[in-house]
Amino acid sequence: MRPWYKWLLRLITPNWLLKPNGCWSGIIAIARTVLVLLWLVGMGGCDRINSLTPSDSQDHLWFYDDFSDPQRGWQQWESEQAKIVNQEGGLRFSINAPYYDYWSLAGIQIEDAILAVEARVVGGPLNNDFGLICRYQNPGQFYAFIISSDGYAGIAVVDEEGYHLLTGTTLTYFASLERDRSTYLLRADCIGPRLTLYVDREKLLETEDHRYNSGDVGVFAGTFDQVGVEVIFDNFYVFKP
Numbered sequence: 595m596r597p598w599y600k601w602l603l604r605l606i607t608p609n610w611l612l613k614p615n616g617c618w619s620g621i622i623a624i625a626r627t628v629l630v631l632l633w634l635v636g637m638g639g640c641d642r643i644n645s646l647t648p649s650d651s652q653d654h655l656w657f658y659d660d661f662s663d664p665q666r667g668w669q670q671w672e673s674e675q676a677k678i679v680n681q682e683g684g685l686r687f688s689i690n691a692p693y694y695d696y697w698s699l700a701g702i703q704i705e706d707a708i709l710a711v712e713a714r715v716v717g718g719p720l721n722n723d724f725g726l727i728c729r730y731q732n733p734g735q736f737y738a739f740i741i742s743s744d745g746y747a748g749i750a751v752v753d754e755e756g757y758h759l760l761t762g763t764t765l766t767y768f769a770s771l772e773r774d775r776s777t778y779l780l781r782a783d784c785i786g787p788r789l790t791l792y793v794d795r796e797k798l799l800e801t802e803d804h805r806y807n808s809g810d811v812g813v814f815a816g817t818f819d820q821v822g823v824e825v826i827f828d829n830f831y832v833f834k835p
Contacts, residue, residue: 654833655831655833656704656707656832656833657700657702657704657831658829658830658831659700659829660683661684661685661827661828661830662680662683663680664680667700667701668680668698668699668812669698671696671698674691675689675691675694676689676690676691678696678698681826683826684712684714684827684828685698685813685826685827686826686827687724687814687823687826687827688822688824689718689815689821689822689824690821691821692818692819692821693816694817695723695814695815695816695817696814696815696816697814698812699810700830701810702810702811703809703810704808704809704811704834705807705808706785706834706835707728707784707785707811707834707835708781708782708783708785708832708833708834709728709780709811709830709831709833710779710780710781710829710831710833711726711827711828711829712778712780712827712829713725713778713780713813713825713826713827714777714778714828715774715776715777715778715824715825716825716826717822718817718820718821718822718823718824719743719817719820719821719823720743720744720772721742721743721744721818721819721820722742722815722816722817722818722823722825723741723742723817723818724741724742724813724814724815724825725738725739725741725780726780726812726813726814727814728789728811729784729806729807729808729810730809730810730812731806731809731810733752734752734753735753735805735806735809736751736752736810737749737751737752737784737789737806738751738752739791740765741771741778741780741791741793742765742771743771743772743773743776745767745768745769745771746766746768747765747766747768747791747793747799748761748791748799749791749801751806760789760801760803761799761801770793770794778793778794779793779794779795780793781795787802788800788801788802789801789802789803813830
């Protein structure tokens with residue numbers, strides 16, 4: 595049983611200069627949602643939604659991004675230690691420093707939410723970590739839904755005292771997660787105090803915590819002792835339950 599002892603050391607924030615403000619943001623958001631729904635129906639997107647979330651959740655789609663437009667607000671990052679770029683039809687994370695997590699946020703605020711994303715591991719060691727973030731307040735306040743290619747998963751909270759697993763003293767092992775260079779369908783429910791992690795439509799972990807009620811959402815990927823982690827995120831959904 596492997597402990598999740600690593601500190602998240604790098605913050606990737608949304609590029610707010612590229613986001614609309616004021617009343618225009620509401621108008622654009624509504625128009626964007628209508629266009630996304632039309633696109634999903636036309637491209638068979640409802641089947642993809644059903645593969646990630648409960649069948650009735652498609653009626654409450656609140657936000658969607660396929661990462662085809664680098665100007666949508668997910669800030670990209672490039673340094674010797676890490677790179678986050680729109681590449682190969684998704685948001686690609688390349689992490690080349692040990693014991694680092696990098697993340698990117700959607701730049702939206704929401705209370706109760708169901709998050710879903712496709713995470714494709716395309717390189718690096720199985721001893722990685724990646725997943726979803728909800729109710730992000732700042733670098734020291736959020737929830738993280740974690741999995742790794744060597745079979746581990748957990749739900750963690752970050753607060754003023756540090757990082758704490760809510761689902762045990764160590765990450766929990768699931769044989770179904772242990773596979774090389776594979777695509778995982780991740781889902782995180784943040785509904786009231788209840789936090790639930792699903793992978794490939796299977797509920798793995800559930801817990802409760804009352805610290806945060808709302809915040810931003812996003813994705814992350816990182817390393818432990820081995821570098822070279824490569825993960826591509828695609829088709830990021832936010833549903834209102």
